[in-house]
Amino acid sequence: MNNVDLLRLDAITLPFGAVRELACTFRPGVHLVVGPNGVGKTSLLRAIAGALPPIGGTIQLGDGPLPKRSDRVVLAPGASPALPWLRAELLIDFVVSLYPLSRRDAGYGSQVVRKLHLSGIMEAPMGTLSAGMAKKVLLAATLIAAPTVMLFDEPVNEIDAESREALVSLLADYRSDRIMLVATHHLAPFRDVATSTLALG
Numbered sequence: 001m002n003n004v005d006l007l008r009l010d011a012i013t014l015p016f017g018a019v020r021e022l023a024c025t026f027r028p029g030v031h032l033v034v035g036p037n038g039v040g041k042t043s044l045l046r047a048i049a050g051a052l053p054p055i056g057g058t059i060q061l062g063d064g065p066l067p068k069r070s071d072r073v074v075l076a077p078g079a080s081p082a083l084p085w086l087r088a089e090l091l092i093d094f095v096v097s098l099y100p101l102s103r104r105d106a107g108y109g110s111q112v113v114r115k116l117h118l119s120g121i122m123e124a125p126m127g128t129l130s131a132g133m134a135k136k137v138l139l140a141a142t143l144i145a146a147p148t149v150m151l152f153d154e155p156v157n158e159i160d161a162e163s164r165e166a167l168v169s170l171l172a173d174y175r176s177d178r179i180m181l182v183a184t185h186h187l188a189p190f191r192d193v194a195t196s197t198l199a200l201g
């Protein structure tokens with residue numbers, strides 16, 4: 001496999017003591033990141049996304065170090081940003097606009113919105129949405145942006161069974177050419193799609 005396809009963590013140590021000297025390599029596919037509360041799953045995703053700089057080690061994507069801000073990485077956070085006035089559609093458009101190289105066609109965006117049952121709330125301010133709907137808006141933005149590395153923090157918390165299935169099927173479509181890390185306590189929905197599992201702790 002070409003190096004371009006690999007995300008390599010070498011001796012990564014993160015602030016707050018949870019992750020020490022972690023070394024692993026991810027190729028395209030769906031990689032679950034699991035472990036008990038507080039073990040460092042969210043911190044690891046934030047480090048790869050450039051939001052929590054490691055205090056030791058290196059993160060490489062392909063042949064070079066991953067810069068702190070990269071349009072090759074997107075993170076779907078576990079909780080919605082505190083922007084209650086922002087309409088769902090604008091949030092999605094804003095996130096997708098940050099990833100010009102991998103922007104999908106408009107038809108794909110509508111398809112994701114429809115599959116996640118978001119069509120009826122695109123005009124709604126984020127602050128008026130239920131927790132599950134707000135989570136699905138973040139997931140849609142991430143799936144439409146679709147850069148090389150896609151990070152999902154607890155993506156199935158709060159979302160209904162039908163939307164879980166839709167999410168898993170959308171992830172499956174990207175398995176051959178995107179590196180996807182999914183931090184979760186819920187393994188069952190990903191059983192058929194997971195390429196590997198990284199157990200922290």
Ligand SMILES: Nc1ncnc2c1ncn2[C@@H]1O[C@H](COP(=O)(O)OP(=O)(O)OP(=O)(O)O)[C@@H](O)[C@H]1O
Nearest residue numbers: 015016017018035036037038039040041042043044
């Ligand atoms: N901003 C912060 N300040 C201080 N400690 C922090 C901060 N962020 C994370 N931590 C600590 O880092 C450790 C790892 O937290 P993290 O959120 O990465 O765990 P997690 O595995 O995602 O947990 P959970 O399963 O509960 O979501 C925890 O001990 C947490 O308290």
